[in-house]
Amino acid sequence: MAKNRIKERFMGVPIESHDTAAWANIEDTKPVSNVHLPSETEVRNAKEWVDTNEK
Template sequence: MVKKRQPVEKHDTAAWANIKKTKPESNVPIPDIIDVENAKEYVEENKK
């Protein structure tokens, strides 16, 4: 029997932390538009 382990990471501040909805078949989380914009801004600011 395989024991399930608790995840190590905390995803409280990730783009998917504020889930607006979930796709019905694939169960993929759709983040709120504010979080998508914040993630995009973060990536653009941290480009080399």
């Protein structure tokens, strides 16, 4: 148990920041499934990011 104390201490620290993700600025949600729909500009930004970071 002693070796897991460091792991337990840092479990609450988030690894990634999702502030700029396409789903961060939710424009609308679908009524039945509660799926988040991002705005059109966020979709364009996400596509642009994917296109520029292709291998």
